[in-house]
Amino acid sequence: MTRAVLREDRGPLRILTMNRPEARNAMNADLTAQMLEEGQAAAEDASVRAVILTGAEGYFCVGGDVKNMHAGVGAERSEDQKAADLRSRMEVSRILNEMPKPTIAAIEGAAAGAGLSLALACDFRVCAEDAKLTVAFAKVGLSGDYGGSYFLSQILGAAKLRELYMLSPILSGAEAAQMGLVTRAVESGAALEQAIVLGTRLAEGPTLALGRMKQNFLVTEHGGTLSDLLDSEARNHARSTVTADHKEAAAAFVEKRQPAFKGA
Numbered sequence: 001m002t003r004a005v006l007r008e009d010r011g012p013l014r015i016l017t018m019n020r021p022e023a024r025n026a027m028n029a030d031l032t033a034q035m036l037e038e039g040q041a042a043a044e045d046a047s048v049r050a051v052i053l054t055g056a057e058g059y060f061c062v063g064g065d066v067k068n069m070h071a072g073v074g075a076e077r078s079e080d081q082k083a084a085d086l087r088s089r090m091e092v093s094r095i096l097n098e099m100p101k102p103t104i105a106a107i108e109g110a111a112a113g114a115g116l117s118l119a120l121a122c123d124f125r126v127c128a129e130d131a132k133l134t135v136a137f138a139k140v141g142l143s144g145d146y147g148g149s150y151f152l153s154q155i156l157g158a159a160k161l162r163e164l165y166m167l168s169p170i171l172s173g174a175e176a177a178q179m180g181l182v183t184r185a186v187e188s189g190a191a192l193e194q195a196i197v198l199g200t201r202l203a204e205g206p207t208l209a210l211g212r213m214k215q216n217f218l219v220t221e222h223g224g225t226l227s228d229l230l231d232s233e234a235r236n237h238a239r240s241t242v243t244a245d246h247k248e249a250a251a252a253f254v255e256k257r258q259p260a261f262k263g264a
Contacts, residue, residue: 005034006056012049012203012263013196014042021057026065027114032089035118039092043099049263050203052195053096053122054106055115063113063136064145086145093147096121098218100211102202106195107173107182112136117148120155123214125182126195127173133181134170154221155181206245207263212236 006017016038018025025031042051055061077085096103096118105111105119107127113136119125127133135152137144144165153161156179163169177185186194202210219232240246244264252259 003034004028004031005038007038009048010196010200012047012207013052013199014045014048014050015052015054015192015196015199016042018053018055018061021055021059023062023065024059024110025055025061025115027061027063028065032092036089036092036095039095039099043095043101046263048101049205049207050102050104050199051096051099052104052106052192052199053118054192054195055108058189059109060105060107060111060131061115061118062110063115064142090146093117093121093151097123097147097151098214100214101207102199102205102210104195104199104202106192107131107133108189108191110134113140113142113144114146114148117144117146117151119182120148120151121146124195124198125176126191126198127176127182127185128188128191129172129174129177129185130188131173131176131191132170133173133176135164135168138166138168152181204261205263206240206243206249206261208243208245209240212240 002019004019006019008015008017016035018031018035020026020028020031042048102124103122104124104126105122107119107125108131109128110132111119112132112134116133116135135144135148149161149165152164156164171181173182173185176182184194215236216229216232219229224232245259245261248261249259
């Protein structure tokens with residue numbers, strides 16, 4: 001049986017592909033369970049030094065499977081059961097955001113609802129200029145999941161969060177890049193290719209240092225004080241001075257060459 005999430009390794013770069021093209025990669029129980037499984041595996045695998053999340057056959061992910069919702073799939077469960085199950089599957093957003101290695105969303109076609117939330121959870125977003133991005137929750141009478149309101153407030157601020165969630169406009173990839181919602185907009189069909197270029201660069205970088213940078217970012221994102229951040233920076237900087245990558249970088253500087261980082 002074809003998996004709903006495909007895994008491909010290109011050296012230290014892992015590519016995860018949401019694979020329900022017949023439904024524009026809408027999120028059903030299989031896809032969300034496998035996303036959680038694959039996200040955790042990528043986070044824990046030391047040989048993986050950067051992760052790309054994309055969708056099969058020209059679509060990133062249109063969010064939850066509205067056809068399943070209309071058909072009443074899972075309607076027999078209690079409200080508490082639904083909430084507990086959803087919360088466990090939403091953990092993949094935290095994993096993508098917090099794993100100690102760079103994560104990149106490669107967006108073609110559409111990213112909507114929870115699909116957009118997954119893209120926002122990543123460190124970088126490479127988006128086709130003609131892709132369509134929308135929060136979409138209000139259009140189907142839902143309040144939102146997969147951490148989108150948290151990530152959007154961090155990226156664009158509280159005022160834009162309210163506008164995009166409550167009015168749910170459809171943005172092109174070019175418009176999203178202009179407002180800073182995505183990292184860069186590229187030609188249609190080139191998002192994965194350009195994400196691989198970026199991902200390869202990051203995967204060949206000083207992985208431990210990049211992961212510790214993310215730890216520092218999270219201190220302020222989670223409401224830490226300047227003192228908390230300085231504590232985190234001091235601790236992580238000191239740890240980084242004894243890594244093989246730092247020693248290699250120092251030697252490369254003296255020898256006037258490019259460092260060859262090993263992620264150690």
